[in-house]
Amino acid sequence: MEGDIVAAATVLGKMIGAGLAMVGVIGGGIGIGVVAGGAVQAMARNPDASGMIQTNMILGIAFAEATAIYALVIALMILFVF
Amino acid sequence: MTLARRPKWRFGINRWWVLLFIVLGVVAAAAWPPIRPHVQLPAEVISAAPLITLPLIGPIYLTNTLVALLLADVILIGLALTVRRSTARGKMVLGGISSALEALLEVLFNLTESTAGKRAKRIFPWVATIVLLVLVVNWMELIPGVDSIGQLHPAEGAAEGHPVQVLGMLGSLPVVTIVKGALEESGGFTVVPFVRVASTDLNFPLALALISVVMTQIYGVQALGAGYFGKFFNTRTLFNKPMFGAIDFGVGLLELVSEFSKVLSFSFRLFGNIFAGSVLLFVMGSLVPVFVPSMFMMLEFFVGMIQAVVFGMLTLIFMSQATAGHAEGAH
Numbered sequence: 148m149e150g151d152i153v154a155a156a157t158v159l160g161k162m163i164g165a166g167l168a169m170v171g172v173i174g175g176g177i178g179i180g181v182v183a184g185g186a187v188q189a190m191a192r193n194p195d196a197s198g199m200i201q202t203n204m205i206l207g208i209a210f211a212e213a214t215a216i217y218a219l220v221i222a223l224m225i226l227f228v229f
Numbered sequence: 230m231t232l233a234r235r236p237k238w239r240f241g242i243n244r245w246w247v248l249l250f251i252v253l254g255v256v257a258a259a260a261w262p263p264i265r266p267h268v269q270l271p272a273e274v275i276s277a278a279p280l281i282t283l284p285l286i287g288p289i290y291l292t293n294t295l296v297a298l299l300l301a302d303v304i305l306i307g308l309a310l311t312v313r314r315s316t317a318r319g320k321m322v323l324g325g326i327s328s329a330l331e332a333l334l335e336v337l338f339n340l341t342e343s344t345a346g347k348r349a350k351r352i353f354p355w356v357a358t359i360v361l362l363v364l365v366v367n368w369m370e371l372i373p374g375v376d377s378i379g380q381l382h383p384a385e386g387a388a389e390g391h392p393v394q395v396l397g398m399l400g401s402l403p404v405v406t407i408v409k410g411a412l413e414e415s416g417g418f419t420v421v422p423f424v425r426v427a428s429t430d431l432n433f434p435l436a437l438a439l440i441s442v443v444m445t446q447i448y449g450v451q452a453l454g455a456g457y458f459g460k461f462f463n464t465r466t467l468f469n470k471p472m473f474g475a476i477d478f479g480v481g482l483l484e485l486v487s488e489f490s491k492v493l494s495f496s497f498r499l500f501g502n503i504f505a506g507s508v509l510l511f512v513m514g515s516l517v518p519v520f521v522p523s524m525f526m527m528l529e530f531f532v533g534m535i536q537a538v539v540f541g542m543l544t545l546i547f548m549s550q551a552t553a554g555h556a557e558g559a560h
Contacts, residue, residue: 202340202542205535205538205539205542206539206542206543206546209498209535209539209543212498213494213497213498216497216498216501216502217497217501219501219505220497220500220501220504223270223501223504223505223508224270226268227268227269227270228270228271
């Protein structure tokens, strides 16, 4: 009986913890939105430069996404490792 | 105007193949309902005895991600030999897969040249190797059978076991599948796949990241000499302008920290993207086994490509920044 409660509490804690860890993805989402929005505006103003802008946009997205990926890795670790 | 040759089958034969596979998928999903997959973060060991035992590090086992990495190496060497064979014939226009590789490498080389300028020839091999290897490794998760064909192991720990159904015999080996259903007393089985995508093991991205960052430092020292370390321990303005010199020194130390955090961000970016992608593919495949997984396969196709390009491009940019130095920089 007591073991069941402990097991259930562990699962509950894991799930809530993983959910809370994924809150960090908000920042990555905002960052990617800002980067892509800026790149689209720049491409609309100067379509000739779109090749270079696209390269830099992907690079910026990769940096912004990295923080979201950290949150994801932590959530995955909480779910599948501990 | 001549009419196009009328295909024997309406819409061409490939669409009928697609329809056949969709129908087969529906039948298979009805006959063997998909089960929720067991997800495990560390790579599964598939050899009983260690491959080699190193001092300090300890025994090294054959894991299924290592098998995937070796397969990727075999594929890349095969591609290289194919290109070599077709260039040895002396034709100016290569055909087939050699042409595709030529186009890919040309795009990569132009990118390298536009970023690194005259050092492109030294930096390009690292960038191209990383892009090709990561691309092949990442796209491996789209092959059917990877992550799903393997040995049966008794379920233990947190893993959820499933009953087993024998499908047939292959020589003397029984071919079995795990099915959805009530468990008997024995506890059930899980599948340990023979091949699992190498990027879902943190060791592979970490090794690539270490290679990339260490080579960046070596190229920086080769290009700038001992002055390269002036970027990290910035004492040039420390004595004539003490106030701002101290700030510059602190910024230099932050540069040093950022070199270490590059390893972290390189490895976690690749690992997180691809591991999350394969978990997404498992879960989608088990929730809606027909139609829906193909959309996510398409998504993962692009994610795998973008991660490979990003890994290579970041290596390229860090290397060209390290070799550029102060004199020809922005000032």
